[in-house]
Amino acid sequence: MARNIQSLERAAAMLRLLAGGERRLGLSDIAAALGLAKGTAHGILRTLQAEGFVEQDAASGRYQLGAELLRLGNSYLDVHELRARALVWTDDLARSSGEAVYLGVLHQQGVLIVHHVFRPDDSRQVLEVGAMQPLHSTALGKVLSAYDPVAHSEVTEGERKEFTARTVCDTEDFESLLALTRARGYAADVEETWEGVASVAAPIHDRHRMPVGAVGITGAVERVCRKQEPGEPGDPGELRPELIAAVRDCARAVSRDLGASRF
């Protein structure tokens, strides 16, 4: 049998020691109970503390189980919590970009829209909360596929429908698109899902750098992409850099907000 990792065994023993009721123990108690040198015990406790599995009482210096343990069992982020945290930032993104904002999470084989802010002109628009979008062709879907391993397996195992001539369906091409997304930190969809529509999206992470959703803007390709001079070389579907920056700022702000408060 392969040897187990000693420090993990010791950490598990510490957690068991602290478990059960409102137990708080000092460093010497823990070290003595497990037959460890104080320095060794302290090193493990500090690591557990940094991960949130153990907390230290400021007044007494004693250790107790951390709140993070409670979260492990049911640790998915409630999508309505995500919306509540994102509200102000997505409003501001709509305002600064002049485009509609969508917040999406992985749901089954697609992107579930959990929040939608109207484009800030006075036109009639319909709230699209609850709608589903495809994973492989939208900017939100590509971000989720690039960062969330579950989304990735869904999108690679599922069918990738060709919505327009620009939809990327080939497995190899699609994978390199996801690699590009990870390298750049954002994904684009220029007429890959809907003719005449372009979008850009960036990932939202929680405080463990886990991908919990994606936020992006969607609008007419003429507004979202850079206008090219006649005869100018380069990709005609180049996104306007200030829009990319605004989307990424928003994603970072929401991520910060999720990380800032632990509970």
Place this chain on the structure above:
Amino acid sequence: MTDAHTAGPFIAAIDQGTTSSRCIVFDKDGRIVAVDQKEHEQIFPKPGWVEHDANEIWRNVQDVVAGAVSKAGITRDDIKAIGITNQRETTLLWDKNTGEPVHNAIVWQDTRTDALCKELGRNVGQDRFRRETGLPLASYFAGPKARWLLDNVEGLRERAERGDILFGTMDTWVIWNLTGGVNGGKHVTDVTNASRTLLMNLHEMRWDERICNSIGVPMQMLPEIRSSAEVYGEVTGGKLGDVLGGIPVASALGDQQAALFGQTCFAKGEAKSTYGTGTFMLMNTGGEAINSYSGLLTTVGYQIGDQKPVYALEGSIAVTGSLVQWMRDQMGLINSAAEIETLASSVEDNGGAYFVPAFSGLFAPYWRSDARGVIAGLTRYVTKAHIARAVLEATAWQTREITDAMTKDSGVELTALKVDGGMTSNNLLMQTLSDVLDAPVVRPMVAETTCLGAAYAAGLAVGFWTSTDDLRANWRRAAEWTPRMDAETRDREYKNWLKAVERSMGWLDDTNAEE
């Protein structure tokens, strides 16, 4: 793309609220440039009593103004004016020679004047001053709180009659200090705050001598009543004098009126509802002060400079967001307020259950203090998810009751409801609201409508914005929910809700019995 919000000039707004003081710097498009916020202590000397330390509040106000200006990275030359919005009705008396409060401020929620208000009603009852003031005699309002201080702080009445004592709601306290305090501070209040004292004649916008005498408040300590948007004075002296000296102090509005203004409800019939712990709905009724026969309050909406005042009808719901908090903290059915939507969305309907959260009686339009909360219609079928749904529906139906009362009093049908506050992030609630109101529900793009309203009023006063049309142009729709419920379902559900409400009444045997 208009991301040039670092380009000035700007307007700063102070929101002196119940739990904290905030300052927000806005640009010309009404976008937020910087925010700073500081909480203050809630003092509970006895059950039902709530006080604030006014010195702490003034220190915090100075800190957050300096903080917001520094976060925005701007100087006094970039700021055209400062506006103020505030927790309404909270009452303070202070010595005009020393600037020292004679007692902690008595907060609007404080019920110590209950007995006094009953006594003041004499044989007429709580509507004794309604015709003049638009308000019932209730413990929220400022006048009786001032009387309580005069009766209970030793030697205070003599000092007040000598003219050494000043009265103010929090707008008055902040403006007096901003404009110099003991060194020539301006002792003023605006029409909206004055309309919550029970001392102002709503039709003349003047202190009512007869009522002041009846309540027992010497008129020499009352501030001058001014409009909501005009230059009251300049920032002078103190800590802020160094940073912001010379900037005009140019607006004051009670918080709910500020939200009405920030939501640009400038036309008769336009209404906003702010969903927080409780809910406050105000409807613009134009130049007419409409007397309510349906349990609503008549109040001043705003007054811009020397224009005519605009009136509003107000309905409040005591328990909305706090019911969700109760589900989280007391029942433990959810881990965060947002999760109520997750739980409620797991079922299609309320399963026949209705929740009337009359935790401290029923407010508008019933005003029944003998009512207590009920969950009606329970069967074996009902799950916690149905209860969660009933919780959200309770907020929607209570809003419906207020809008019905407003329509009855004003004769104006609600065309759309503008919403703000924390609960607007709850999509299911907003959809339910639209369903039961049978009207569109609209969320604006800036959630901070209270501060924005104060900024707008201050900006109008100094010509930063030229008209209310300018402000309307800034308003952006972030989301809109439209009714999806068929009329038959709506009528049946409303009937069931009203039956449940009926069952909450008369729970306490003695209407005078406390909790």
